[in-house]
Amino acid sequence: MTPSLRDNASCDLLRFHRTVLELLAALLLSFFSAPPARGAAPPAPRRPNVILISVDSLRPDHLGSLGYPRDTSPRLDKYFKTGVLYSNAYSVSNFTIPSHAAVFWGMYPSVLDYWDVQKPPILPENVFSLPEIFQQSGYRTGAFVGTKLLSKDFSFDRGFETFELMNRFSPSSQKDAETILHWVDSSDKPFFLFLHTFIVHYPHMPPPRHNLFLSANQKKLYAGLIREAEMLPSSTTTPGFFLLQKITQTDLSPSFAAALYDGSVRFADEAIGHLLKKLDSNGVAENSIVVLLSDHGDELNEHGHYFHGRTLYDETVRALLFIRAPKNKNLPGRIVDQPVSLVDLPPTLLRLAGLSLPPYFQGSPLPPFDGSGGNRPIYAEDARETSSLQAARAGRWKLILTEGGKPELYDLVADRVEKNNLAAAPEHQGTLKLLTDNITAFEKMNLTLRQTLQAPHRPGQPSEEFLKSLRDLGYIR
Numbered sequence: 001m002t003p004s005l006r007d008n009a010s011c012d013l014l015r016f017h018r019t020v021l022e023l024l025a026a027l028l029l030s031f032f033s034a035p036p037a038r039g040a041a042p043p044a045p046r047r048p049n050v051i052l053i054s055v056d057s058l059r060p061d062h063l064g065s066l067g068y069p070r071d072t073s074p075r076l077d078k079y080f081k082t083g084v085l086y087s088n089a090y091s092v093s094n095f096t097i098p099s100h101a102a103v104f105w106g107m108y109p110s111v112l113d114y115w116d117v118q119k120p121p122i123l124p125e126n127v128f129s130l131p132e133i134f135q136q137s138g139y140r141t142g143a144f145v146g147t148k149l150l151s152k153d154f155s156f157d158r159g160f161e162t163f164e165l166m167n168r169f170s171p172s173s174q175k176d177a178e179t180i181l182h183w184v185d186s187s188d189k190p191f192f193l194f195l196h197t198f199i200v201h202y203p204h205m206p207p208p209r210h211n212l213f214l215s216a217n218q219k220k221l222y223a224g225l226i227r228e229a230e231m232l233p234s235s236t237t238t239p240g241f242f243l244l245q246k247i248t249q250t251d252l253s254p255s256f257a258a259a260l261y262d263g264s265v266r267f268a269d270e271a272i273g274h275l276l277k278k279l280d281s282n283g284v285a286e287n288s289i290v291v292l293l294s295d296h297g298d299e300l301n302e303h304g305h306y307f308h309g310r311t312l313y314d315e316t317v318r319a320l321l322f323i324r325a326p327k328n329k330n331l332p333g334r335i336v337d338q339p340v341s342l343v344d345l346p347p348t349l350l351r352l353a354g355l356s357l358p359p360y361f362q363g364s365p366l367p368p369f370d371g372s373g374g375n376r377p378i379y380a381e382d383a384r385e386t387s388s389l390q391a392a393r394a395g396r397w398k399l400i401l402t403e404g405g406k407p408e409l410y411d412l413v414a415d416r417v418e419k420n421n422l423a424a425a426p427e428h429q430g431t432l433k434l435l436t437d438n439i440t441a442f443e444k445m446n447l448t449l450r451q452t453l454q455a456p457h458r459p460g461q462p463s464e465e466f467l468k469s470l471r472d473l474g475y476i477r
């Protein structure tokens with residue numbers, strides 16, 4: 001592993017703060033320089049394919065490669081040895097829509113207002129999604145998504161010639177896997193493929209062959225709960241929601257929830273591992289940039305909650321990020337420990353494909369692909385009307401700010417589980433101030449970019465179909 005968490009925190013933090021301001025200045029200078037033209041289609045040289053796989057809700061700390069003691073990910077662990085795995089990757093937020101928005105638009109969700117699941121943003125004309133940029137560069141583009149949340153209502157279909165909703169377990173079913181592989185095989189141009197799976201998303205009911213981590217007593221408990229759920233009238237609730245309700249509203253042990261979650265991770269390992277193996281064996285992956293990511297994690301009662309979307313602790317905002325690129329044969333098996341953000345992924349992909357970056361991208365190409373090793377600040381937020389949370393990570397330090405609440409400052413080297421709040425400690429006031437300033441600088445950068453892009457403030461109107469899908473998922477009533 002490369003060393004990254006250093007003790008000289010104040011020095012690092014000063015540099016981080018400066019870096020944010022430099023980013024802001026660079027953004028303002030470059031914005032009007034070279035906007036890409038919508039509809040332009042230059043001749044396509046043989047560029048690398050891009051295979052982007054999002055495993056919703058997958059916690060990286062529950063993977064064997066990053067030290068998890070259970071055997072949740074044997075196939076993925078083997079695959080991770082063929083590329084670069086980021087051990088401290090962060091999402092920009094704590095739930096599906098804003099987190100994916102950063103990957104699609106290269107911006108923090110506050111810039112385009114990707115917050116309310118019932119208020120899709122109206123996007124400015126002068127921004128292009130990542131798939132749109134690839135499409136305009138001669139790529140064939142296809143998306144196979146496992147949830148209606150990544151919907152046309154939120155413009156996630158922009159730039160895709162093929163945009164299909166799969167079942168939530170995609171691509172584990174033979175049919176779904178074949179559909180995806182057929183789409184890949186039928187391409188004579190470089191392609192951009194986005195694949196999203198809900199396998200690890202709640203409710204966690206892994207198939208029996210993957211449900212390997214329950215104790216004998218927990219197995220009996222699980223079987224009883226499933227029997228109870230199956231006897232309920234179908235109009236009352238689904239077995240999955242019944243199980244979730246039992247876990248969140250009763251005093252069931254967190255280890256029970258964790259064992260079921262881990263079974264779902266093992267399920268995803270098989271499904272994704274199978275697909276990756278197929279792509280390797282048919283030669284497609286040879287000239288492909290392959291990315292595996294998660295949009296956020298999931299709470300297993302570490303801070304009093306289950307699910308995600310309530311906090312910015314690491315169990316929620318730390319994300320899976322793995323990249324294998326064809327021209328980086330010297331990098332297999334590398335684990336990069338320095339903190340990085342999912343907002344850095346879009347510029348990395350364009351750089352690896354030899355395409356130019358739009359001026360509004362807020363991230364930077366990731367190390368080691370850009371040859372630099374410098375640390376940069378990490379920022380995450382949740383700015384829904386019902387919630388106001390911000391977090392910054394710099395080196396070993398992480399600050400969480402809640403609206404009107406106490407600041408929470410954690411030393412992630414000494415306190416990986418974020419239990420010992422050091423915000424009141426006199427010796428850490430300098431660190432607290434620097435991280436607070438860091439958050440302010442990110443806020444300012446987002447506001448400035450929002451104004452520069454003239455992003456509309458009024459939201460769009462969701463379709464009835466989308467609202468129904470939110471009700472089905474239990475997000476609204």
Ligand SMILES: [Zn+2]
Nearest residue numbers: 056095096295
């Ligand atoms: Zn999600």
